Amino acid sequence: MSQSEFALIDRLRQRLGAIAPGQLELGMGDDAALWRPSAGMDQVACCDTMIAGRHFLPDADPADIAFKALAVNLSDLAAMGATARAALLALCLPQAPSAQWLDRFCAGWSALAQTHDLALAGGDTTRGPVLALTVTCFGEVPHGRALRRDGARAGDGLYVSGTLGDAAAGLAIQRGELALIGPASQALLDRLQRPTPRLALGLALRELASSAIDVSDGLVADLGHVLAASGVGAVVHLDALPRSPALQAAHAAQDLSAQGLLDCQLHGGDDYELCFTVPPAREPALLALAQAQALAITRIGEISDGNGLRLIDRQGREQAAANRGWDHFRA
Amino acid sequence: MSQSEFALIDRLRQRLGAIAPGQLELGMGDDAALWRPSAGMDQVACCDTMIAGRHFLPDADPADIAFKALAVNLSDLAAMGATARAALLALCLPQAPSAQWLDRFCAGWSALAQTHDLALAGGDTTRGPVLALTVTCFGEVPHGRALRRDGARAGDGLYVSGTLGDAAAGLAIQRGELALIGPASQALLDRLQRPTPRLALGLALRELASSAIDVSDGLVADLGHVLAASGVGAVVHLDALPRSPALQAAHAAQDLSAQGLLDCQLHGGDDYELCFTVPPAREPALLALAQAQALAITRIGEISDGNGLRLIDRQGREQAAANRGWDHFRA
Numbered sequence: 001m002s003q004s005e006f007a008l009i010d011r012l013r014q015r016l017g018a019i020a021p022g023q024l025e026l027g028m029g030d031d032a033a034l035w036r037p038s039a040g041m042d043q044v045a046c047c048d049t050m051i052a053g054r055h056f057l058p059d060a061d062p063a064d065i066a067f068k069a070l071a072v073n074l075s076d077l078a079a080m081g082a083t084a085r086a087a088l089l090a091l092c093l094p095q096a097p098s099a100q101w102l103d104r105f106c107a108g109w110s111a112l113a114q115t116h117d118l119a120l121a122g123g124d125t126t127r128g129p130v131l132a133l134t135v136t137c138f139g140e141v142p143h144g145r146a147l148r149r150d151g152a153r154a155g156d157g158l159y160v161s162g163t164l165g166d167a168a169a170g171l172a173i174q175r176g177e178l179a180l181i182g183p184a185s186q187a188l189l190d191r192l193q194r195p196t197p198r199l200a201l202g203l204a205l206r207e208l209a210s211s212a213i214d215v216s217d218g219l220v221a222d223l224g225h226v227l228a229a230s231g232v233g234a235v236v237h238l239d240a241l242p243r244s245p246a247l248q249a250a251h252a253a254q255d256l257s258a259q260g261l262l263d264c265q266l267h268g269g270d271d272y273e274l275c276f277t278v279p280p281a282r283e284p285a286l287l288a289l290a291q292a293q294a295l296a297i298t299r300i301g302e303i304s305d306g307n308g309l310r311l312i313d314r315q316g317r318e319q320a321a322a323n324r325g326w327d328h329f330r331a
Numbered sequence: 332m333s334q335s336e337f338a339l340i341d342r343l344r345q346r347l348g349a350i351a352p353g354q355l356e357l358g359m360g361d362d363a364a365l366w367r368p369s370a371g372m373d374q375v376a377c378c379d380t381m382i383a384g385r386h387f388l389p390d391a392d393p394a395d396i397a398f399k400a401l402a403v404n405l406s407d408l409a410a411m412g413a414t415a416r417a418a419l420l421a422l423c424l425p426q427a428p429s430a431q432w433l434d435r436f437c438a439g440w441s442a443l444a445q446t447h448d449l450a451l452a453g454g455d456t457t458r459g460p461v462l463a464l465t466v467t468c469f470g471e472v473p474h475g476r477a478l479r480r481d482g483a484r485a486g487d488g489l490y491v492s493g494t495l496g497d498a499a500a501g502l503a504i505q506r507g508e509l510a511l512i513g514p515a516s517q518a519l520l521d522r523l524q525r526p527t528p529r530l531a532l533g534l535a536l537r538e539l540a541s542s543a544i545d546v547s548d549g550l551v552a553d554l555g556h557v558l559a560a561s562g563v564g565a566v567v568h569l570d571a572l573p574r575s576p577a578l579q580a581a582h583a584a585q586d587l588s589a590q591g592l593l594d595c596q597l598h599g600g601d602d603y604e605l606c607f608t609v610p611p612a613r614e615p616a617l618l619a620l621a622q623a624q625a626l627a628i629t630r631i632g633e634i635s636d637g638n639g640l641r642l643i644d645r646q647g648r649e650q651a652a653a654n655r656g657w658d659h660f661r662a
Contacts, residue, residue, distance in 0.1 A: 025373055025477075026477065026479065029480070029560065030411070030479055030480050030481075030560075031377060031407040031408075031410035031411050031480070031543075031544060031545060032375045032376060032377035032407045032408060032410075032411045032413070032468075032470075033375070033376050033377065034373045034374070034375055034411070034472070034477055035373065035374050036373050036374075036474060037368040037372075037373075037374055041368075042356055042365045042366065042367050042368075043365070043366050043367075043368055043374055043469075044363045044364070044365055045363060045364050045376075045417075045419060045452065045453070045467070045469060046362060046363035046364065046419070046453060047378075047419045047421050047453070047454060047455055047465070047467055048421070048455050049421045049423055049455050049457045049459075049465065050457075051423065051457055051458075051459045051460075054457065054458065054459060055457075076362040076363045077362075077363060079362035079363070080361070080362050080363045080365070082363070086376075088376060088377070088378045088467060090378050090379070090380045090421075090465040092380055092382065092463065121376065122376070122377060122378070123378060124378055124379050124380050124465070126380045126381075126382055126385065126386075127382075127385065128380075128382045128385060128461070128463060129382075129460045129461055130459070130460055132423065132459060132463065134378070134380065134421040134455070134465035136376070136378055136419060136467045137363075138374075138376060139363075141365070143367060146356075146357065146365055148357065148361055149360070149361050149362070150361075212362075213362060214362060229360065229361075
């Protein structure tokens with residue numbers, strides 16, 4: 001069943017515009033969305049585009065496409081220490097979607113939007129050569145309390161949430177470059193297709209962290225942004241990098257070499273974990289909080305004077321840290 | 332000269348991120364943008380996508396592309412009675428742009444952004460099959476004072492700003508369907524390529540209008556949204572529809588038939604004028620304001636009971652009002 005543009009918009013409004021209506025003064029169906037800012041809160045906004053054949057396979061499950069397009073934006077809010085409030089969806093489609101496609105799409109979006117009380121406030125639908133989505137997310141953070149990239153200071157502890165490298169291994173599986181099968185394979189694919197934005201952690205870090213960023217382009221690339229913005233360097237202890245059981249299984253089964261595993265952890269994008277720094281005086285409070293709230297965090301190194309990133313292996317030797325983060329325009 | 336993604340972002344930041352920095356707490360270069368809402372103001376947001384070959388010619392001047400992508404969003408803010416504050420730009424490019432392309436793009440964006448004190452707060456750059464832009468605009472409006480689509484009441488006067496049909500005639504010229512040449516031709520093309528968002532008028536209407544919308548898909552289609560949202564009908568007097576001298580010249584030169592001219596005025600999109608309704612008691616104040624501030628507005632009819640749009644010609648006869656507004660998924 002094919003649907004015209006207005007029918008498509010109506011369906012999105014019924015399914016997604018009805019989530020968390022209390023977040024908005026005015027949602028879909030006018031020239032713009034309206035919301036009343038909470039007292040004392042700065043407003044936060046970000047956007048990300050995902051394109052078929054570039055950010056996901058053309059035949060990907062529409063539920064995964066919608067989930068991830070929203071998740072990567074929520075991850076940016078998490079990295080600011082913000083709470084989510086509303087989103088806009090600019091959807092470009094090569095043809096009118098089937099009812100089944102739209103149902104799957106809405107199911108994937110809803111799964112995440114309902115968890116985070118996020119209203120779909122509006123957007124745009126257009127026809128174009130390939131499926132492409134630009135999601136804009138709005139959130140709030142108490143004035144002056146946002147987690148920024150420029151606050152890291154020498155001596156701060158360097159942390160990441162969750163585990164690193166899973167999404168890169170998942171991508172290798174999807175591309176047929178990694179032959180792993182079974183539950184570990186599915187776990188890695190899930191991490192690629194349905195990343196978890198760390199909003200609760202971001203909130204908790206507002207009172208503790210000196211800087212934060214989300215790992216979207218790879219640890220080395222993203223940590224590099226923090227170091228550049230803060231004018232500091234860092235030491236990362238390679239054997240401290242947290243690995244998931246699934247990534248460990250891929251390595252143990254010899255599907256993934258030691259260097260391949262390290263590459264995934266240092267340069268693999270799409271994990272959407274938080275990388276953050278905490279002044280030494282606040283590290284005990286961080287550990288207590290992590291324990292109390294069961295937040296998975298790992299100390300992977302320290303911020304240092306000077307600039308540049310030093311990667312130290314188990315034997316205390318320094319390894320080269322070529323930046324292999326994702327550049328969309330690199331040949 | 333080809334530029335990598337980071338160089339592209341740096342250039343956008345230098346050129347466009349530096350406009351109106353006072354609007355933001357934190358602009359480009361972090362995970363998200365931050366701003367402090369003005370006291371008592373609701374926050375307003377909208378987005379629109381423009382795609383090469385669909386919304387503009389693939390070889391269009393990048394300055395016009397940027398100008399229009401921003402203008403159509405500012406027009407949505409105008410239709411809410413909002414002031415502009417910041418924008419996000421999601422830019423999808425088939426290859427790294429040349430320095431010349433980027434200069435032209437920035438020049439077109441700046442021309443409009445500086446006029447409206449609008450900061451480029453962030454965005455995203457990706458590679459994709461064709462040039463595509465999604466612009467998100469943020470603005471503010473005093474709480475409860477936004478111009479909505481659902482406030483029109485029977486007896487209200489029906490108005491439009493500026494003139495109607497110019498952009499549709501410009502499109503016909505661009506497509507070679509209308510053979511007009513000379514200054515009138517250029518004037519019509521300018522209206523298509525560089526629409527003027529009516530922000531000052533939107534502001535003035537906050538205290539006067541009962542509803543507003545911008546004419547992006549054609550008067551009949553867009554007025555139809557207001558009538559549906561408000562649960563009312565309307566009468567439009569066809570000979571009251573404001574025509575520009577350029578459109579009149581096209582008609583006089585017999586390049587455009589009487590029916591063609593009417594089609595442009597009723598169903599042509601892309602004019603980005605405001606269509607709004609004003610309760611009778613406030614119409615004298617509107618006219619006084621229009622005169623004092625030299626705002627070009629025209630009364631084209633009235634809101635009526637019931638539903639549906641009646642088009643009345645000079646002889647008092649009713650004409651059919653087929654909705655021929657733009658539907659991206661119509662065959």
